[in-house]
Amino acid sequence: MKVSIIIPCYNEEDVLNTFYERINNVSKELIDYELEFLFINDGSKDKTEKIIEELNKKDSRVKLFSFSRNFGHQAAVSCGIHNCCSDIAVIIDADLQDPPEIIPDMIKMYEDIKCPIIYGKRVSRKGETFFKKLTASIFYRLINLLSEVKFPVDTGDFRLIDRNVIETYKSFGENPKYIRGLISWTGFEQKAFEYEREARAAGHTKYTFKKMLKLALTGILSFSVKPLKISLFLGTLAIFTALSFSVRVFYLYLFNPDKLVKGYASAIIIILFMGGFQLLSLSVISEYLANIFNEIKKRPEYILKKTIK
Secondary structure, three states: OEEEEEEEEOOOOOOHHHHHHHHHHHHOOOOOOEEEEEEEEOOOOOOHHHHHHHHHHHOOOEEEEEEOOOOOHHHHHHHHHHOOOOOEEEEOOOOOOOOHHHHHHHHHHHHHHOOOEEEEEEEEEOOOOHHHHHHHHHHHHHHHHHOOOOOOOOEEEEEEEEHHHHHHHHOOOOOOOOHHHHHHHOOOOEEEEEEEEOOOOOOOOOOOHHHHHHHHHHHHHHHOOHHHHHHHHHHHHHHHHHHHHHHHHHHHHHHOHHHOOOOOHHHHHHHHHHHHHHHHHHHHHHHHHHHHHHHHHOOOOOOEEEEEO
């Protein structure tokens, strides 16, 4: 059986050699399998590409796919899936938060139950701030609330997928992609493999708040039109609120004018309420239109400047 280990990398010079040593030690437990290590360099500005090239010289299992610029983590994972021709693939980041040592156990679990998708479920998240844990928890539950497809919570892209899932994923042409969502959308059976997530072995996280927010928006907008329906509901509610307030003002004007407060406060409140809601609705619509715009352009998800196999 052939196994591909897909490793997206972005400015990981501080940890790459340590990662290789650990994944190489893991490979000694998998002597009955044909392994390949697909390193995807996502436009790194440090020595990441050079280190991978050196690893390739001493280990033919190491493959390099280097982007012309930084296209993002999801594009890097896509590149790995597109270029693997194995029976199963394991997606794992190079920062060592997800321990390579559990890969043999994931493969054994796959062979025992023949489940097409074995996803890593984090029972703890060391080295992460309370804010990041809180926002991640909210996001996973929010996307499940909005989407028609249910996604596993407290998971990342660390997972094992088999040949059927790999080939199905290759048929997806949308861009940008929310990979863990697309894999769930395929409908193949999924099972959780629980583990404790460690802190980064070196360096710092490349997922800034801005990037996490972008990924969250991609996930929500790619798998749900409910934000548009929510806008319709809130718009209807705003109209009825304005009408009710108008009826009250008209009633007071006719039958109890002494209680009618003169001035512009009420009008300003309504204008601000309606204006704020309209801007919110337009922003939701604009995000959907932006996704359509990107799809129409049909630009490639990533561009390779160098490949070493």
